[in-house]
Amino acid sequence: MKLLRLKPGHGEVVLAEGDVEVPAEEAALIEAFRRELDAGMWAAVPTERGDGRREAEMVRSFGEVPRDAERVIFFPRAAGGAF
Amino acid sequence: MLLPLGATAIVATVLLWELCRTRLLGALAWVHAEMRRRLELRRRAGGEWQVRYDPGRERRAERRARALLRSCVNEEEWAMYRDLGLLRVWGSSSSCAYVIYPHRPILAYVPQTGALLNEYCVAFPDHSRPYGSARLPDADDVLAKWMALTADEGRLVAEANMHLPGRQLDVEQVRDDLARLARWEGERLGRRATPSSGWRSRGVGDRPGSVRAA
Numbered sequence: 506m507k508l509l510r511l512k513p514g515h516g517e518v519v520l521a522e523g524d525v526e527v528p529a530e531e532a533a534l535i536e537a538f539r540r541e542l543d544a545g546m547w548a549a550v551p552t553e554r555g556d557g558r559r560e561a562e563m564v565r566s567f568g569e570v571p572r573d574a575e576r577v578i579f580f581p582r583a584a585g586g587a588f
Numbered sequence: 589m590l591l592p593l594g595a596t597a598i599v600a601t602v603l604l605w606e607l608c609r610t611r612l613l614g615a616l617a618w619v620h621a622e623m624r625r626r627l628e629l630r631r632r633a634g635g636e637w638q639v640r641y642d643p644g645r646e647r648r649a650e651r652r653a654r655a656l657l658r659s660c661v662n663e664e665e666w667a668m669y670r671d672l673g674l675l676r677v678w679g680s681s682s683s684c685a686y687v688i689y690p691h692r693p694i695l696a697y698v699p700q701t702g703a704l705l706n707e708y709c710v711a712f713p714d715h716s717r718p719y720g721s722a723r724l725p726d727a728d729d730v731l732a733k734w735m736a737l738t739a740d741e742g743r744l745v746a747e748a749n750m751h752l753p754g755r756q757l758d759v760e761q762v763r764d765d766l767a768r769l770a771r772w773e774g775e776r777l778g779r780r781a782t783p784s785s786g787w788r789s790r791g792v793g794d795r796p797g798s799v800r801a802a
Contacts, residue, residue, distance in 0.1 A: 509656070511712075511728040514645055514719030516652025544716075549735040551660040559662045560738035578660075580724070580732040581712040585749035 506570075508537050510546065510579040520579070525572055538567045538577070546579040640720065653727035660731060664776070672768055675730055677737050687765065688733045690726035693756050694748070702766055707757050708748035
């Protein structure tokens with residue numbers, strides 16, 4: 506699993522990468538996940554449905570991330586406003 | 589002669605000091621504050637200088653962002669963004685769809701009639717400003733909107749500022765974009781109907797009636 510963050514002037518950045526079945530790597534993933542949520546990021550997991558339609562699933566904790574997810578994407582939370 | 593003059597000068601100086609002391613101290617405090625303000629401005633300017641706009645860096649960022657977007661959306665959505673510069677997302681209700689533009693409001697419209705419903709002003713500012721700007725690359729902004737819309741449409745709509753169409757988006761331009769989208773989908777359907785093309789599609793563009801936008 507990869508934790509990615511969208512970043513201005515850079516594109517995505519890999520925050521952490523590891524196997525959730527390996528306890529030490531899972532702990533590192535959880536720590537990175539919490540750090541991003543504490544920084545006010547939203548987290549989403551891109552998924553593909555059986556009919557081929559793609560969508561994303563918002564997750565609020567590491568426990569909500571599907572175990573087989575390949576990546577979790579963090580991005581700044583939405584703010585309404587003029588452009 | 590010299591002694592009285594000297595004494596007078598000392599007394600005059602002391603009196604003058606007493607008269608001007610408050611003003612002088614105030615002026616000194618102002619100068620001090622002004623110097624600190626200018627130093628702070630110079631420091632900030634120096635910081636911005638180090639991370640000033642770099643077109644090469646922005647192009648690389650956009651390239652990365654487009655690759656990520658392509659890996660998340662389906663083939664048709666990617667082709668739509670690549671060819672038209674916008675992304676259409678179906679709403680939870682079949683009578684509503686959204687058009688996502690990079691760094692512009694999201695447009696809600698009725699796909700069956702092309703009627704424009706609302707524009708939703710929403711941004712994803714990264715306040716850490718790693719390179720001096722809070723603005724995500726264009727494709728990342730589109731991806732963020734796509735993820736937020738497909739995952740939790742209600743939440744995104746609630747976070748956004750809603751306006752009638754035309755507040756920030758040019759209505760004529762939007763109608764033109766919807767017409768371009770309809771033509772584009774028609775051409776793709778035509779290619780799909782041609783067996784020799786070998787082209788196959790799946791996903792969000794398959795909803796009937798989607799090509800009748802004004």
